[in-house]
Amino acid sequence: xxxxxxxxxxxxxxxxxxxxxxxxxxxxxxxxxxxxxxxxxxxxxxxxxxxxxxxxxxxxxxxxxxxxxxxxxxxxxxxxxxxxxxxxxxxxxxxxxxxxxxxxxxxxxxxxxxxxxxxxxxxxxxxxxxxxxxxxxxxxxxxxxxxxxxxxxxxxxxxxxxxxxxxxxxxxxxxxxxxxxxxxxxxxxxxxxxxxxxxxxxxxxxxxxxxxxxxxxxxxxxxxxxxxxxxxxxxxxxxxxxxxxxxxxxxxxxxxxxxxxxxxxxxxxxxxxxxxxxxxxxxxxxxxxxxxxxxxxxxxxxxxxxxxxxxxxxxxxxxxxxxxxxxxxxxxxxxxxxxxxxxxxxxxxxxxxxxxxxxxxxxxxxxxxxxxxxxxxxxxxxxxxxxxxxxxxxxxxxxxxxxxxxxxxxxxxxxxxxxxxxxxxxxxxxxxxxxxxxxxxxxxxxxxxxxxxxxxxxxxxxxxxxxxxxxxxxx
Ligand SMILES: Cc1cc2nc3c(=O)[nH]c(=O)nc-3n(C[C@H](O)[C@H](O)[C@H](O)COP(=O)(O)OP(=O)(O)OC[C@H]3O[C@@H](n4cnc5c(N)ncnc54)[C@H](O)[C@@H]3O)c2cc1C
Ligand SMILES: NC(=O)c1ccc[n+]([C@@H]2O[C@H](COP(=O)([O-])OP(=O)(O)OC[C@H]3O[C@@H](n4cnc5c(N)ncnc54)[C@H](O)[C@@H]3O)[C@@H](O)[C@H]2O)c1
Numbered sequence: 001x002x003x004x005x006x007x008x009x010x011x012x013x014x015x016x017x018x019x020x021x022x023x024x025x026x027x028x029x030x031x032x033x034x035x036x037x038x039x040x041x042x043x044x045x046x047x048x049x050x051x052x053x054x055x056x057x058x059x060x061x062x063x064x065x066x067x068x069x070x071x072x073x074x075x076x077x078x079x080x081x082x083x084x085x086x087x088x089x090x091x092x093x094x095x096x097x098x099x100x101x102x103x104x105x106x107x108x109x110x111x112x113x114x115x116x117x118x119x120x121x122x123x124x125x126x127x128x129x130x131x132x133x134x135x136x137x138x139x140x141x142x143x144x145x146x147x148x149x150x151x152x153x154x155x156x157x158x159x160x161x162x163x164x165x166x167x168x169x170x171x172x173x174x175x176x177x178x179x180x181x182x183x184x185x186x187x188x189x190x191x192x193x194x195x196x197x198x199x200x201x202x203x204x205x206x207x208x209x210x211x212x213x214x215x216x217x218x219x220x221x222x223x224x225x226x227x228x229x230x231x232x233x234x235x236x237x238x239x240x241x242x243x244x245x246x247x248x249x250x251x252x253x254x255x256x257x258x259x260x261x262x263x264x265x266x267x268x269x270x271x272x273x274x275x276x277x278x279x280x281x282x283x284x285x286x287x288x289x290x291x292x293x294x295x296x297x298x299x300x301x302x303x304x305x306x307x308x309x310x311x312x313x314x315x316x317x318x319x320x321x322x323x324x325x326x327x328x329x330x331x332x333x334x335x336x337x338x339x340x341x342x343x344x345x346x347x348x349x350x351x352x353x354x355x356x357x358x359x360x361x362x363x364x365x366x367x368x369x370x371x372x373x374x375x376x377x378x379x380x381x382x383x384x385x386x387x388x389x390x391x392x393x394x395x396x397x398x399x400x401x402x403x404x405x406x407x408x409x410x411x412x413x414x415x416x417x418x419x420x421x422x423x424x425x426x427x428x429x430x431x432x433x434x435x436x437x438x439x440x441x442x443x444x445x446x447x448x449x450x451x452x453x454x455x456x457x458x459x460x461x462x463x464x465x466x467x468x469x470x471x472x473x474x475x
Contacts, residue, residue, distance in 0.1 A: 005029050005132040007324055008123055010115070010270070013040015014310040015138035015301030015317035017098060022318060024107040028325050031132070032103065033125050035114035039098040041140050041159075041302070042310045043091060049163040050183050052090040054342050056083040057190035061223075061344070064190075068382065078192045080168035087163050117275035120294050134296050134324035137270065137277070137284060138317060141263035141302035146175060146233065154236040154243050156257040159184070169193050169256035173245050175233045177204035179341040180260035182216065186343050188258075189225045196226040196252045198233055198245075205341060209353045212404040215386050216343050228252070265303045280305075288331040290320040298324050307337050336419045340409030345386045348412035350419060351400030357391045361399070366392045368425070368448035370441050372405040377436040381406060388445040390415065396424030396449060407438055414442045425449050 007023050009016045012034035023030040032038075042048060060083075063076040100110050115125030123130045143158040145151070157165075159180055170193065174185040177199030189195040197204065197220065204220070204227060205213040220227055228247055235246040236257065245252040265283040272278075278285045278293040283305030290298050298320035301313035319332045340348035357365045368390040372378040386405025392398050401415040418427045428446035433439050454460065 003121070003131040003133055005031050005109075005130060007031075007134050007136060007321070008033065008130050008132040009136045009138060010123065011040070011137065011139035011266070011301070011303070012038040012098075012103075012110070013138060013140050013301065014042045014313035015140075015320075016040070016136070017103070018314045018317040019136050019138065019300070019321040020103060020108045021106055023321050023325055024103075026325060027107075029109075030107070031109040031111055031130055033111045033113060033115055033123070033130075035112070037095075038100060038103065038110070039095055042313075043094055043098060045159045045163065047310055048091055048094055049087045050159075050180075050187075051342060052087040053083070053163065053187045053191075054183060054344075056086050057187040058344060060192075061190045078168070080191060081166055083191055084163060084165065091163075114269055116269060116271035117277075118271075120275050121296065132296075134298065135275075136317070136320050136324060137267075137292070137297065137299040137303055138301045138313070139266040139270065139303050141265050141283075141308065143259060144262040144264045146259065146261045148175070148233045148245075149235040151233075151236050151257070151259070154238050154257065156236075156259050158259050162258065169254070171254040172196070172256050172258055173233075173243070173252045173254035174198060174258045174260060175245075176200070176260035176262070177227070178207070178260060178262065179205065181258070182220075182341060182343050184258060184260065185225060186220060186223070189220075189223060194224075194254075196228065196254065198231050198247055198252070199227060199229045200232050202229050204229075205347065208341070208347055208349060209389065209402040212347050212349075212387075212389065212402045215404045216341075216345060216347055219343075219345060219385070263302060263308055265305065267303065282306075289323050289328050290316055290332055291323070291328065295328075307334065307339070309337075309339050311339075312337060336416060338412055338416045340412065342409060345383070345405045346408035347402070347404045348408035349400070349402050350412055350416050351398065352391060353400060353402070354389075354391055357399045361393060364393050365399070366394060366449055366452060368392060368445045368452070370445035370448065372438075372441060374444070375436075375438060375441050377438050377440070378406055380436065388441045390425060390445050390448075392425045392449055394453070396426055398423075398425050403441070405438075405441075411438060411442060414439065 006028035008031045010033045012032050020032045060076050113125040118124050172188050172193045172195050174181045174197045177197050185195050185197045203213045204217045231247045237244045242253050267279050276294040284299040286304050300316035300320045302308045319330050322330050338350035371387045373384040378384045383406035388403045391400040398419050425446045429443045433443045
């Protein structure tokens, strides 16, 4: 039986676009089904608008703190609509690169519509039946809704609405202190909203190294963000036009509520049962080659749960696309997955936390830490807070790295490179870093292993002492 396509991709976001462009360039016949616009959450409601808003908010903060450097201005007048028009401008610029025309020019059949599987080999969209040797599901995720009584009736915002708001809310309650709540909470605060951040655990960003997350939390509190830890929103009531959010025994009164409590996979309309594709609560079930329970159907990106980042979606799409089009031999390798949360200070991570490393390697764990307060460039830029913390074994194997401070999301890549190529921590101090740069923190932290091991090695210290005594005695 012949089929129309080599690969039909459902969902044209971070994962789907990588697979479509690479597949078409390999000369496979590829169709891409998208229900909205090419680009996905990352472009319209995620990474791109949030980072653009963070930039506008950083400028507001810099103006507000300019007098610390002897530059006196009046308090910034914030035109919220204009700040968000910068956000939409950036989205527009990047959208051009993700245009239908570009993908069609690569040879991809772009089909707009929301379809469903009819059986294990056929997907129907707009009444058209698409048959293929393989399918890739890359439909992403949407905001998960917490069980908060009265929330639907009171009304709320998610990452889908915030970037097209026309007016700044005077006050904002943010439910959830993960990366979305933290990045957007700080941005709204810097753009003039009074923000309360509701964190379910004892620190914000609970997946991060606790001492790194606490540096960000201190900065939030110093900037005037109210952080409620170990707290869960339970109920909302609208009283006199204001939203009253009941959080334990406290009541947070706000004009708007932003919900940022995790993600749910977009699978509802796909009729996965007809195709024999199993889906759990966090996403579609896949094996290490990213095949679903139907071996002809692959899945990648947020829809499979796991690491929900654009760079991971792109990586998974490349793995799935190769397996679907060539031979199904490639396994997804999650050994070295970096990420960063773009708060100010930024927090970047790769590999294990200290606790995870100790649970796995017991006493064979070294903690190498260097503060930005001891990095000259950070001091020059008034950013001498935070640290780099590397976790290694005594043989120098790098188990994890956590950087909290200026440009952490850029600085972490030296460690990522070393870990990816199984290089030891010594590699980071084996080459000359430019002075004065923030990157010096990497070589300085790496040097700690040598220093710590030397401090423990009394035999070597005695030998060296005797050696120099001898040299002086015969000089
Ligand atoms: C506020 C926010 C900030 C973020 N910031 C970052 C960041 O800084 N860095 C980072 O790495 N990640 C970030 N992320 C995460 C990142 O956006 C996602 O991990 C990434 O978009 C996942 O890509 P994807 O291809 O799986 O899904 P998406 O990019 O969302 O693409 C899914 C596509 O499928 C389409 N679709 C859905 N259902 C159907 C259907 N039934 N039929 C056809 N098409 C369908 C959708 O319209 C969409 O175009 C952020 C997320 C949010 C919400
Ligand atoms: N810079 C980045 O790379 C970036 C930025 C934003 C989002 N993202 C991606 O998007 C994903 C989703 O982000 P997120 O922040 O929505 O989710 P998250 O799962 O990381 O954090 C949500 C938090 O909300 C808490 N929560 C749940 N119900 C609650 C309640 N009733 N009251 C208070 N807290 C409650 C959860 O315990 C959790 O700590 C992330 O996992 C990440 O992969 C990445």
